[in-house]
Amino acid sequence: MKFVLACYGTRGDIEPSVVVGRELLRRGHEVRMAVPPDLVGFAEEAGLAAVPYGLDTQAWLDVYRNFWTTFFSSFWRVQHLRRLWREMWASSDECWVQMNTTLTSLAEGADLVFAGQSYQEPAANVAEFYGIPLATLHHVPMRPNGQLVPILPPRLARSAMTAFDWLSWRLNKKAEDVQRRELGLPKATVPSPRRIADRGSLEIQAYDEAAFPGLAAEWAKWNGERPFVGALTMELTTDADDDVMSWAASGSSPICFGFGSMPVESPVDTVEMISTACTELGERGLVCAGWSDFSDVPCPDHIKVVGAVNYASVFSACRAVVHHGGSGTTAASLRAGVPTLILSMDVNQTMWGAQIKRLKVGTARRFSSTTQKSLVADLRRILTPDYACRARQIATQMTTPAESAGKAADLAEQFVSSRRVA
Numbered sequence: 516m517k518f519v520l521a522c523y524g525t526r527g528d529i530e531p532s533v534v535v536g537r538e539l540l541r542r543g544h545e546v547r548m549a550v551p552p553d554l555v556g557f558a559e560e561a562g563l564a565a566v567p568y569g570l571d572t573q574a575w576l577d578v579y580r581n582f583w584t585t586f587f588s589s590f591w592r593v594q595h596l597r598r599l600w601r602e603m604w605a606s607s608d609e610c611w612v613q614m615n616t617t618l619t620s621l622a623e624g625a626d627l628v629f630a631g632q633s634y635q636e637p638a639a640n641v642a643e644f645y646g647i648p649l650a651t652l653h654h655v656p657m658r659p660n661g662q663l664v665p666i667l668p669p670r671l672a673r674s675a676m677t678a679f680d681w682l683s684w685r686l687n688k689k690a691e692d693v694q695r696r697e698l699g700l701p702k703a704t705v706p707s708p709r710r711i712a713d714r715g716s717l718e719i720q721a722y723d724e725a726a727f728p729g730l731a732a733e734w735a736k737w738n739g740e741r742p743f744v745g746a747l748t749m750e751l752t753t754d755a756d757d758d759v760m761s762w763a764a765s766g767s768s769p770i771c772f773g774f775g776s777m778p779v780e781s782p783v784d785t786v787e788m789i790s791t792a793c794t795e796l797g798e799r800g801l802v803c804a805g806w807s808d809f810s811d812v813p814c815p816d817h818i819k820v821v822g823a824v825n826y827a828s829v830f831s832a833c834r835a836v837v838h839h840g841g842s843g844t845t846a847a848s849l850r851a852g853v854p855t856l857i858l859s860m861d862v863n864q865t866m867w868g869a870q871i872k873r874l875k876v877g878t879a880r881r882f883s884s885t886t887q888k889s890l891v892a893d894l895r896r897i898l899t900p901d902y903a904c905r906a907r908q909i910a911t912q913m914t915t916p917a918e919s920a921g922k923a924a925d926l927a928e929q930f931v932s933s934r935r936v937a
Contacts, residue, residue: 516539516544516545516626516627516928516931517544517545517546517547517624517625517626517627518536518539518544518545518546518547518625518626518627518629518927519547519548519549519618519621519622519625519627519628519629520532520535520536520546520547520548520549520629520630520631521548521549521568521614521618521621521628521629521630521631521634521638522548522549522550522568522630522631522632522633522652523550523551523568523569523610523614523631523633523634524551524572524631524632524633525572525841526554526557527841527842527843527844528631528632528633528654529550529551529554529557529558529631530747530748530749530843531631531652531654531721531746531747531748531842531843532548532550532629532631532652532747533548533550533557533558533561533563533749534747534748534749534916534919534920534923535629535652535747535920535923535924535927536548536558536561536563536629537561537562537563537749537920538920538921538923538924539924539927539928540562540563542924542928544928546563546564547563547564547565547566547621547625548563548564548565548566549565549566549567549568549614549617549618549621550565550566550567550568551567551568551569551570551571551572552567552568552569552570552571553571553572553573554572555567561749566617566621567617568613568614568617568618569610569613569614569617569634570606570609570610570613607687607690608689608690610634611634611637611687611690611691611693611694612690612693612694614634614637614638615637615640615641615694615697615698618637618638618641619641619644619698622641622642622645622647623645625645625647626647626648626931627647627648627649627650627927627930627931628641628642628645628647628648628649628650629649629650629651629652629927630649630650630651630652631651631652632651632652632653632654632655632657635651635707635711636687636691636707637691637694638651639651639707639710639711639714639716640691640694640695640698640700641698643700643710643714644698644699644700648716648717648930648931648934649711649714649716649717650716650717650718650719650926650927650930651711651716651717651718651719652719652721652747652923653718653719653720653721653722654721654722654746654747654842654843655722655842655863655866655867656720656722656727656730657676657708658676658708658712658718658734658741659673659674659676659677659680659708660672660673660676660730660733660734661673661729661733662727662728662729662730662733663676663727663866664676664866664869665869665870665873666869669733680706680707680708680709681706683706684703684705684706684707688703691703691707712737712740715740716740717740717742717926717927717930718737718740718741719741719742719744719923719926719927720741720742720743720744721744721745721746721747721842721919721923722743722745722746722842722846723743723745723746723846723849723912723913723914724743725909725912725913726846726849726870726874727870728873728874731743742922742926744914744919744922744923744926745846745913745914745915745916745918745919745922746842746843746846746847746850746913746914746916746919747843747916747919747920747923748826748827748843748846748847748916748919749916750825750826750827750916751825752825752828753822753823753824753825755821755822755823755824756824756825756828756829758821759801759819759821759824759829760828760829760832762801762819763801763829763832763833764832766799767798767799767834768799768832768833768834769798769799769800769801769819769832769833769834770793770798770799770800770801770833770834770835770836770837770894771800771801771803771829771830771833771835771836771837771838772789772800772801772802772803772837772838773802773803773826773836773837773838773839773844774803774804774838774839782804782812783812785802786802786812786813786814786818786820788885788886788887788890789802789818789890790814790815790817790818791887792887792890792891792894793817793818794815794817795891796891796894796895796898798817798834798894799817799818799819800817800818800819801818801819801821801829801833802814802818802819802820802821803821803822803823803824803826803829804820804821804822826844826847826848826851827847827850827851827916830847830848830850830851830853831851831852831853833851833853834853834854834898835853835854835855835856835877835894835897835898836848836851836853836854836855836856837855837856837857837858837890837894838855838856838857838858839857839858839859839860839864839882840857840858840859840860840863840864840865840867840868840871840879841863841864841867842863842867845857845867845871846913848877849876849906849909849910849913850910850913850915851910852906852907852909852910852911853903853906854876854877854897854898854902854903854906855871855876855877855897855906856877856878856879856893856894856897857871857877857878857879857880858879858880858881858882858885859879859880859881859882860881860882860883865879865881867879868880874905874909875901875902875905876902876905876906876909877897877902877906878893878896878897880893
């Protein structure tokens, strides 16, 4: 079979699709990937053929972070928000044009177009153009449901998500109309999520059912078209792992602070806040820098700063984990069975923070509103035995990365085979 996987975003957005692509390749299938230009090397290092798709991630990431930081902390700065909004959507429109050109060429003759969570719309249009089955990969439940926003009654939550789908469609409509016109497709009259569902597409949920209690029952009416497979992560080892594990074992279990691909505005201030909070609590701190530059930041003896690490092993050696709330990082902390504090920087991360609180395995707040005082209070709260006990219980309900990859690949193969029979 020939699989074309198109995904866009940061490394955390790309990794789930790379996991599936690598497993399909191992099974003997032809696999081609389309990823952001600055992540082509990442896909190729995993052994996959990849082509550039859209703009470099760094071309929009700072603007994206600044928009949501301003939105949550300084919403009254209307002119500033409008300028950031225009910048984001200008980049989005440019991405869409490039994606259509790339994917139209790449998908010809494919058995399945497999789209990551971001920019499913252009991939869905290309699949429709060729009459190819479509599978989508979701690392949060992005289709209307009553479980994602626990502070709202289920009916209101579903209505809000349906309204958001409509608003997103209207915001993207100009770019989508151009793409569909170029492909010779009729103008769309309903939002993309509805069209994707109406085509009977496979919508793989790349997170565990345990993370969203009640969602499986709510979606049972979709007859297996929204299956749960668990988080898809590569669990790559790094050169720093042995040193980090040795340091963790040399004293009391540390608190891990990770920021992934969401860069912090001031590494110096961040380390100072972490250091002071850990001193007050009598704890050690491990700072995983991710995409932020902590190279010139001075650190006291009880704080260790490293780059990339294997979360699967490092989180398990820690008392608690503090991170931005990315889907993959959240899954790693849930699998590790340790309490979690999410300091979110965007909407998806805020939603994962709400689920962490709902499961009572940790707490959350916005990174932009975090202070030394709030950090100490939040850590003191989650370092209690009750949170640790519940975190260990949830860990027993999580799938392993190997199981998740196998399930996702099985579903992709079976979906193509069923469509051939039909």
